[in-house]
Amino acid sequence: MKRFSMALKIICTFLMAVQLFLMASPTAMAQEDVPAVKIPEDICTLDLNPCGNSSICNCPDGYGYDANVGFCLIDDIDQATSRGFDDRSVKSSCSFQAQPLPTICTKDINPLGYPSSCACPGNSEYNELFGQCVLQLAE
Numbered sequence: 001m002k003r004f005s006m007a008l009k010i011i012c013t014f015l016m017a018v019q020l021f022l023m024a025s026p027t028a029m030a031q032e033d034v035p036a037v038k039i040p041e042d043i044c045t046l047d048l049n050p051c052g053n054s055s056i057c058n059c060p061d062g063y064g065y066d067a068n069v070g071f072c073l074i075d076d077i078d079q080a081t082s083r084g085f086d087d088r089s090v091k092s093s094c095s096f097q098a099q100p101l102p103t104i105c106t107k108d109i110n111p112l113g114y115p116s117s118c119a120c121p122g123n124s125e126y127n128e129l130f131g132q133c134v135l136q137l138a139e
Contacts, residue, residue: 032081033081033082034074034079034080034081034082035074035080035081035082035083035084035085036073036074036077036080036082036083036084036112036129036130037071037072037073037074037083037084037085037090037129037130038059038060038063038071038072038074038084039071039072040054040057040058040059040065040070040071040072041060042057042058042059042060043057043058044056044057044058045057049067049137050093050094050137051067051068051069051070051092051093051094051135051137052070052092052093052094053067053068053069053070053092053094054067054070055067057070057072059072060072062074062075062076062079063075066127066134067137068092068094068095068134068135068136068137069090069092069094069095069127069130069132069134070092071090071130073127073129074129077110077111077112077128077129078111080111080112080129082112083112083113083130085130090130090132092134094134094135094136094137095127095132095133095134095135096124096132096133097131097132097133098115098118098120098126098131098132098133104118104119105117105118105119105126106118110128112128112129112130112131113131114128114129114130114131115128115131116128118131118133120133120134121133122135123135123136124136
């Protein structure tokens with residue numbers, strides 16, 4: 001009986017180790033969708049900034065709120081597995097789609113399918129997470 005009990009413990013330990021490995025393996029993690037841009041799902045202030053968005057919103061871990069566009073943006077683009085939106089879904093009065101002219105964009109494409117860099121007109125800055133030029137709020 002002791003041999004049977006010991007064999008059963010060894011088999012259960014092995015199965016638990018395999019399960020833990022599969023849960024923590026990069027292949028299992030890669031199947032999870034990690035969007036580059038998310039709608040804030042938590043508390044946002046009710047005030048509106050000049051761009052028409054809340055000034056402050058809470059975002060999930062790994063994301064930061066961008067008041068210029070009103071969305072949570074991933075901190076590390078290499079962690080993103082999808083855009084989260086198509087390139088025209090991010091709409092704000094402080095952002096506009098980067099066009100080949102008058103902006104000059106690099107020919108390389110980042111993991112999300114946008115040029116990695118564009119020269120935006122005026123005081124706007126290019127955001128490679130959603131491929132738009134964004135006017136910066138005065139700090």
